[in-house]
Amino acid sequence: MTLPRKLMVDGEQTVATTRTHVKVLFLPVVILLAVALAGGFLAGRIGDSGNGVPRWIVIGVAVVLVLWGSVLPFIRWYTWTYTITNKRLVEQKGILTRTGRVIPLSRINDVSFEKNLNDRILGCGTLIIHDASEQAGLELRDIPHIEDIHRTITGLVDRAHGGSDESI
Template identity: 25%
Template sequence: MLAPREIDEYILPTERRVIRVRVHWSTLLWDMTQTALALGLLVAIQRYVPASLVLDNLTWYAGLVVVVRLTIIVMLWWVERIVITDKRVMLSTGIITHNIGMMPLGKVTDLTFRRTLTGRMMGYGTMVIESAGQIQALNQIDFMPRPEEIYEALAELIFGDKKQTRSHLLSKPKR
């Protein structure tokens, strides 16, 4: 599994990591709900259907598949990282096939974020990063945690005064 420090191997010696976050945990809610409902259904089948060896085996293996599925989804969420350096934005995903989407900050022409009512209540938003004339590998990040904080840091890196940006970012704690 990709540890947080291993994502730093993709950072060049000439750049500095500013922000490293994981996609918001609320992306797991639907999968956890499905797992709970499936396990509840399997328990109900075990309880209310007459016992048989075949049924016991089928429900046990179905429960195992449901739990393994959720485990894999949580592992994929765990390794997915959003990394912002002073030169680029990267999205790292995948366990077996590792993918890194990247956009240089010099190509960014517009930066916006959106928050739904649910996003405001739970603390996530969607960050849209646009570049001149082409769709980049990384143009929209859904379920970005603390979007205002990240938006301000990115805007300062992209559009702010370079001297002020460096001193301001050095005083902020890294996450």
């Protein structure tokens, strides 16, 4: 899911689009498996007792738990994107109500990243971007291929500030 062309300004091109690392979906997958296992076991154990109504109650509760604990987090993860263009950094998130934050590259003062042990193993990290505004710095957590994204943004910021980095 990239930045729609209608949201771009003249001469703007997408350089990279990413979302958080898939590791954030670990707990929703565990919830899905646990609810499916428990719901299937209970539905089979109850059987047709009481005209099958208890079994449908168990199935209904399982479906609600799967929707709330697995499907909703997946949709939230899928719709939360970070797009780097040759002019700005755009964060977009939301399912029904879309919100976003746009930081022009020319206003970015500092780009840094952090990786703990788990992040190093999984190849992701947190990107921290400070800009020339009153707002707190933007922390992009669990970004895959953090070194590549850091290098890309640093080169683009250098170019936006009048540097001569031609490697991007």
